[in-house]
Amino acid sequence: MNTFVIGDIHGGLRALQQVLQAAQVTQGDRLIFLGDYVDGWSQSAQTISFLIALAEKQECIFIKGNHDVWCEGWLKEGLAPQLWLTHGGKETVDSYKDIDGHTRLEHLNWLERMPYYVVDEQNRLFIHAGFTSMHGPEKEFHSSNFSWDRTLWEMAITMDQRIKKDSLLYPKRLKLFSEIFIGHTPTLYYNITTPMQGCNVWNLDTGAAFKGRLSIMNIDTKEFWQSDPLWQLYPGEHGRNGA
Template identity: 60%
Template sequence: MAKTYAIGDIHGGLKALKQLIERLGLKSDDRLIFLGDYVDGWSESRQVIEYLMELGKTYSCIFIKGNHDAWCEEWLKGQGPNVEWLLHGGQASVASYAGISDEAAAEHLSFFERMPLYYEEDSRLFVHAGFSSMHGPAREHHPSNFFWDRTLWEMAMSVDNRIPKDSFFYPKRLLRYREIFIGHTPTTNYNIEVPMQKCNVWNVDTGAAFLGRITALDIDSKKFHQSEVVQLLYPGEIGRN
């Protein structure tokens, strides 16, 4: 049976990404849904994008846009660089793009521009960060919330499990989907190194930009695979630490 994996934040860690993909032992009909933040942190952001573009030629892949990807896209368009971006891993991405040809840079920009902000299927939502409208992503007034919002995750974490889903007090956003898969907020912030589930929200960002790993979660079985700690694969680098 074909498997679908939700893959968390990567942040320029190509060595860890390749390791993870190898550990999945993918079959030709398996599918990969990447939850964003491919760049910024470790030294191989450009190489990660090149690898993903090639991976998409072999397997069915969906590449959702993260906030760091949006920053990098703006820079590739000639807007910036954004000072905040440079302070949060963007400098490593800029360095990785040194010497790239105009033609290749245009291909990368096109790749970023094609990234969806979210993906829906079978009452499941895949999004980098979240959404704020109680009516769902289609009614979102601020598209940047898809890759910046943390309130969805914070809300899921704070819900008292004694509140029934048919209560007026149960968060309406969480009722819109059977399951929601996100990245953006590292589970390592809570001293947890594996995917976290709160209510019907699965957080698959296991801190690859810092002292964690890249994770792939089987969306049906909930079994997961991980790379080694990314920092161990890049000795002498600090990532976003």
């Protein structure tokens, strides 16, 4: 069995189907999704339906991202803050225009069941954004950090490589897990279009919400595959604005 980790999809179902095919994923493989399934391209509702069906065929782990929290609030209570609408929420609302009530409830239940993070049998952490507690996410005071925090990633990519893991100067957060896999912060912010590594942290958000590509990685070999740029898969659309 192979285990693959997938970055932020943002309603780009066509890109997801591309990378699953490119990586030759089979029903015997495990898939770990790092969140932000919605908001951006025109197929948010369709992406969720696809993922629900996919999980009936093979093992899938779905982590909740900040955009998924927004979508959950809208499906449950009709909450539609302007911040969400201007950062991809409008496209998500539009994608539900022809979706019936039963399916909307199914999507809401799927979002509500979703964990904010998972630790696997090899002590690898999968989380959408990060955490701030030096004692790990289970000791985090604000659960919103799981889907919003960027300090973990910023720390990892700016670490002085001369500081070794056995040093007292090495950040305690990074010692807690053998590896950490995140999304949330597009690598495009650093003019990089492929997955990035900082210390033992891997960032799989390669900007699919914007002008980038969706990425999937074999977590053992670190081999990865990418979709076409999303704007090419959705001609005439503009993707998402902002972070």
